Amino acid sequence: MSADDIIALPGQPGKHARRAVVEAWQAAGSPRVNSAGRLYGEQKRLYDGWARRLSGFSPADNPDAPWLPLAHVRFVALDIDPTPARIAALTRAGLVRPYSYEPWHWQLPGDVRRFALVTAIPASANATPFNPVEDDMFTDADRELLKDVQNRIRGPKSDIDMLQDILSASAETRMRVRGGRPEVDMLQDILGRVGGTVVDVDEAALAVELAPALAPYLASNLGTLSDESIAALATAAADEQDRRARGRLEQ
Structure with missing residues (x-):
């Protein structure tokens, strides 16, 4: 286990970063993350779209420029909405904001070019299970509402859902219309x-x-x-x- 390992951010589905970043983020109270590691292929897509002036693309760094820091593509950066409490906590945890024009951008200190660009998420990165207790995006009321919606759709039993009920009702209707024998309806x-x-x-x-x-x-x-x-x-x-x-x- 290394500080450079790429792992999932608990409670932030689909977001990954290097272990050192994740541990610093957890020490700061695990605030909501808007963006984390970004694969080389995605950065390349964003840059090419902007370079071609395609609609919907914003300025983006070229992932093939070796002099650029590309902290997100090296999985050592997180984008987090800044609040006074979060700024204090993330700073105490050891993360820095190198760009005054991007107050939401946090990364490991020092020259991040020492980390390699990431082209794929390793299979081991998803070993960390989702922990809803650490997920501050939802309140208890939100979770109760979600549970109620799931019960309405799937029913109280996880192995019985609305689709099964519809299929059963459809089969029963066909039997009633045509009868058990094709000559009776x-x-x-x-x-x-x-x-x-x-x-x-x-x-x-x-x-x-x-x-x-x-x-x-x-x-x-x-x-x-x-x-x-x-x-x-x-x-x-x-x-x-x-x-x-x-x-x-x-x-």
């Missing part, structure tokens, strides 16, 4: 319960009625129809019969 059941005329599917008559429309297609494709296609045609025919039965009821 909810329309037939309703008609029977209210004393209406139960409309049976007359497959022979339906075949005669559909034959003129299907003949040209079947003549050229009958030998290529799969069992799935035949089943789909049968289902479509049954659905059409149901639609017509509903139309007669509405008249």
